[in-house]
Amino acid sequence: MLILLYHGILSKEDDLSKYSPEDKVYLLKEEEFAKQLEYLHSSGWSTISVSQLLESSKNKSSLPEKNLIISFDDGNQTDYTIAFPLLNKFDYKAIFFLTSDFIEKPGHLSKSQILRMSQEGMEFGTHGKTHQFLSTLNENELKLELQESKKMLEEITVKKIDLLSLPGGYHSPKVKEIARELGYKGICTSRFGLNDIYTNLLELKRISFRFGDSFSYFVSIVNQHKKLYLKKKLRDNFLSFLKTILGPNNYFKLWNFYQRISTKKT
Numbered sequence: 001m002l003i004l005l006y007h008g009i010l011s012k013e014d015d016l017s018k019y020s021p022e023d024k025v026y027l028l029k030e031e032e033f034a035k036q037l038e039y040l041h042s043s044g045w046s047t048i049s050v051s052q053l054l055e056s057s058k059n060k061s062s063l064p065e066k067n068l069i070i071s072f073d074d075g076n077q078t079d080y081t082i083a084f085p086l087l088n089k090f091d092y093k094a095i096f097f098l099t100s101d102f103i104e105k106p107g108h109l110s111k112s113q114i115l116r117m118s119q120e121g122m123e124f125g126t127h128g129k130t131h132q133f134l135s136t137l138n139e140n141e142l143k144l145e146l147q148e149s150k151k152m153l154e155e156i157t158v159k160k161i162d163l164l165s166l167p168g169g170y171h172s173p174k175v176k177e178i179a180r181e182l183g184y185k186g187i188c189t190s191r192f193g194l195n196d197i198y199t200n201l202l203e204l205k206r207i208s209f210r211f212g213d214s215f216s217y218f219v220s221i222v223n224q225h226k227k228l229y230l231k232k233k234l235r236d237n238f239l240s241f242l243k244t245i246l247g248p249n250n251y252f253k254l255w256n257f258y259q260r261i262s263t264k265k266t
Contacts, residue, residue: 124157
């Protein structure tokens with residue numbers, strides 16, 4: 001099972017130059033996102049919810065072929081203004097993982113927008129309260145991040161919230177333990193790969209799409225080309241090793257430096 005991961009969508013009218021290299025890398029152009037959805041639709045792909053995947057895994061029942069999950073992290077305003085209409089155009093659903101302290105802030109979703117999206121069938125999960133790296137927090141801080149964000153989203157959507165995605169992709173046994181205690185049933189990571197009915201539901205893999213990713217790359221990912229998947233898994237394992245060795249702060253300093261250098265070269 002493919003879980004696709006997006007962050008912000010860059011509108012056709014938006015000025016790319018106002019974004020820093022560190023922020024730019026997480027953007028995907030509106031026309032690229034629309035082209036991807038058109039390809040999925042014309043190729044016979046359908047979307048399901050993370051909850052459906054969890055239920056299938058629980059019952060050890062297989063899902064129909066050509067089903068995938070579309071996910072968004074952070075809760076950017078473009079989730080509503082761009083992604084939401086495009087998803088509706090193709091009768092697709094998605095899950096939006098929101099950082100609760102960002103709600104109603106400039107550039108992010110409002111409560112009324114979240115409610116409308118929820119009422120029209122979009123799924124929601126938490127991305128923490130403040131976007132801190134969860135594995136770096138003590139038990140009390142971790143509980144606060146997961147409890148408060150869960151509570152706020154449940155109040156807005158009037159639905160149970162039991163799905164979590166990890167800020168920065170930082171995971172740990174403690175995060176899983178506390179999340180389970182607080183009623184979370186699934187955790188989406190940033191690890192590259194596919195999921196099946198035997199995947200640990202607290203370690204769901206996703207495949208991220210970012211600025212500069214070609215359409216041919218997207219097609220290859222969707223069609224699960226083996227050589228590309230092997231290459232990406234090796235890269236993902238290397239980056240996970242760096243994250244562990246360097247720690248969150250040093251790793252993202254290095255990551256941001258790399259983005260600035262890459263931008264200058266292009």
